[in-house]
Amino acid sequence: MLQSKLFTKILREAPKDEEATNAKLLTRGGFVYKTSAGVYTYLPLGWRVIQKIADIIREEMNAIGGEELQMPALVEKKYWESTGRWSVDIGYEVFGKEEDKPNFVLGWSHEDLLTPIAARNISSYRDLPAAVYQIQTKFRNEPRAKSGLLRGKEFLMKDLYSFHASEKDLLEYYGKVALAYRKIFERCGLKAIYTLAAGGDFTAENTHEFQVVADIGEDTIFVCGKCGYAENKEISKLKSGGKCSQCDGGVEEKKSIEVGNIFPLGTKYSEAFNFKFRDEDGKEKLVVMGSYGIGIGRLMATIVEVYNDKNGIIWPETVAPFKAHLLALGSVDGGKIYQELQKAGVEILYDDRDTNAGEKFAEADLLGIPWRLVVSPKTGDKIEVKKRNEEDAQIVSLSEALKILS
């Protein structure tokens, strides 16, 4: 990609109405644009990051037997009637001009919609277990959007739903999902703490959240310094400075961002929809369900909150919009090297603009692409290679650079 052709505009200063680090840096770098409070446009650069994250999630979901599908965002209200969840006050109602009342809702969660579909497809123990997921925009009427991309009225989410013949099978799968989630967050460069939490409107049971420690986070968790056991403050009996309930370690209080959650729904929805299957012994039983979410935009914002310095973002390689950023300084033309790298399959952004060295460096730091390559009168026929998160650079030949980048 040629930087001169990039749709994105880089801002020297962050707009004054952004205060959160993630929003400041993502806006300045041209990754996102705030269209309304809590409603962001993903610009091409940001969308590349989103796609990287989504691909990681897809791989891990597919690896545990998840099948991807896509449900509508426009959902007829009747789907919420069976569960009474319409009373929950976070939906947007919509209706056409020719209608006199809102019959539709912008989907904010899809258990209520998917369960009747699943009931058509699952009628025997032979159909179980099953798991489907989607990556989709959710709409929630947040009374107060805040913290940049961390809490919005509209956000991208991966939601996975699983169906089981027994509580035992659900719990087994629940464990698998927890493991897959661990891998996802690890691959995104995040240390996510597995935390016991409440289920909100989704279930009366306890659930688990994946929490990333960050001061901007709106959750408070208690974490054992020794075994890592954690509970959300909203349900916790632990105390800061107290003893862990699982070992003899000390408990610390931390602010954190919830990047994922997993809910053992049990039979709440199958009861509401009378969703049953025939077991091996011919008896009708309620299907046991689980649901599992990851906020993708929030995940991107969390990565920025964790990985930045005074000059900008420092993307982990796995989610970076490009692997390398090539800067051509002075009258040197980097076009050939750019083509060679592209040919070798390196995702590269080439700053081909006729502008100053200082500006190119500053903007490269802001964008935070992991590898910076510089060609200039100083480097001759070689290339200077530097990692965004390291101070020292090395001067290498093109073939050596290719080796480093592959």
Add this chain to the structure above:
RNA sequence: CGGGGUAUGGUGUAACGGCUAACAUGCUUGCUUUGGGAGCAAGAGAUUCUGGGUUCGAAUCCCAGUACCCCGACCA
């Protein structure tokens, strides 16, 4: 939804109730330049959030509304 704050070219800011709303940056054109946001020159870009009021006169004071940010309540 309660409390607080802010609103002026794309972005960041300035302007005592008084001249044609200023500066920086960004943008356009030309030339020069190129290792940490460069230089010179010429240019384009504003209904000072909206509506009302006070006043001879309002970006400025008052009222209302709207938007955005922060705290709280609520929530992935």
